[in-house]
Amino acid sequence: LRCSFEECSATAEWLLSRTEIRPLVGIVCGSGLGGLAEMLKDQMAFKYSDIPNFPQSTVHGHAGRLVFGKLKGKACVCMQGRFHLYEGYPIHKVTMPMRIFKLLGVETVILTNAAGGLNQDYKVGDIMIIKDHINMPGFAGNNPLAGPNDERFGVRFPSMSDAYDRELLQLAQGVGAELGFGDFLREGVYCVLGGPSFETIAECRMMNRLGADAVGMSTVHEVIVARHCGMRVFALSLITNQAVMDYDSQEKANHEEVLETGQLRAKQLERLVSNMVTHIEHNNNDA
Numbered sequence: 001l002r003c004s005f006e007e008c009s010a011t012a013e014w015l016l017s018r019t020e021i022r023p024l025v026g027i028v029c030g031s032g033l034g035g036l037a038e039m040l041k042d043q044m045a046f047k048y049s050d051i052p053n054f055p056q057s058t059v060h061g062h063a064g065r066l067v068f069g070k071l072k073g074k075a076c077v078c079m080q081g082r083f084h085l086y087e088g089y090p091i092h093k094v095t096m097p098m099r100i101f102k103l104l105g106v107e108t109v110i111l112t113n114a115a116g117g118l119n120q121d122y123k124v125g126d127i128m129i130i131k132d133h134i135n136m137p138g139f140a141g142n143n144p145l146a147g148p149n150d151e152r153f154g155v156r157f158p159s160m161s162d163a164y165d166r167e168l169l170q171l172a173q174g175v176g177a178e179l180g181f182g183d184f185l186r187e188g189v190y191c192v193l194g195g196p197s198f199e200t201i202a203e204c205r206m207m208n209r210l211g212a213d214a215v216g217m218s219t220v221h222e223v224i225v226a227r228h229c230g231m232r233v234f235a236l237s238l239i240t241n242q243a244v245m246d247y248d249s250q251e252k253a254n255h256e257e258v259l260e261t262g263q264l265r266a267k268q269l270e271r272l273v274s275n276m277v278t279h280i281e282h283n284n285n286d287a
């Protein structure tokens with residue numbers, strides 16, 4: 001069985017035997033947001049290509065390293081580069097690192113991504129706390145939990161009405177307000193598509209009418225698997241571009257713009273995440 005409990009355990013044990021850091025927080029860096037990993041002190045980094053059973057990063061802006069370290073004294077592990085459906089990976093490979101996180105002892109996952117803004121009030125550079133998602137590939141049966149269920153990870157039919165932890169959401173709002181980020185901190189619904197082609201104008205209009213505030217090609221699959229195995233989830237989108245909603249517009253979505261906006265807001269995003277991490281409470285604080 002691919003990405004089985006045994007396979008994931010072997011990978012986790014390989015990592016645990018090579019670092020003394022026992023992370024309680026797992027962080028995933030979105031496109032152009034890999035700088036988050038550089039915040040970790042006393043780093044121990046593994047290239048994805050060296051880790052048994054691990055997929056490889058193929059997208060520009062995703063370095064392909066798993067970094068262990070301390071963030072303001074808290075043990076963390078950080079994926080500097082994530083996997084997407086459009087890279088050609090089967091969906092369970094895209095999400096496998098969440099199971100590795102779980103087996104490393106992670107209790108809280110913080111996911112970040114770059115996304116297009118669908119909400120007309122949003123501006124490029126806004127940070128959107130994800131309060132819920134719409135899983136378009138899921139509607140078509142492409143769910144990372146499809147296939148036999150291993151109860152050692154979680155139940156067959158996990159609830160998703162509590163996917164995004166409300167306490168962590170409140171914490172982020174508080175930390176954001178303290179940092180003076182109120183003007184560009186939002187809360188909204190993220191819609192995932194398969195990519196790699198960006199959306200048509202009609203597709204953007206449709207998603208917006210369906211209640212989505214931002215659109216991207218990641219995160220949701222990871223959230224489903226993280227919740228399935230009982231980790232708490234917090235996620236945020238950096239609005240790197242405005243989705244094109246108007247036939248008179250000459251704008252075209254492009255990955256270079258996505259990476260450039262990442263650069264612009266990187267420092268604020270890092271401060272938000274690191275200040276949040278210092279406030280997160282864990283059951284097991286001896287790491």
Ligand SMILES: O=P(O)(O)O[C@H]1O[C@H](CO)[C@@H](O)[C@H]1O
Binds near residue numbers: 216255
């Ligand atoms: O979601 P992340 O990994 O941040 O990347 C986003 O940016 C890329 C498109 O520019 C897509 O991969 C989209 O999902």
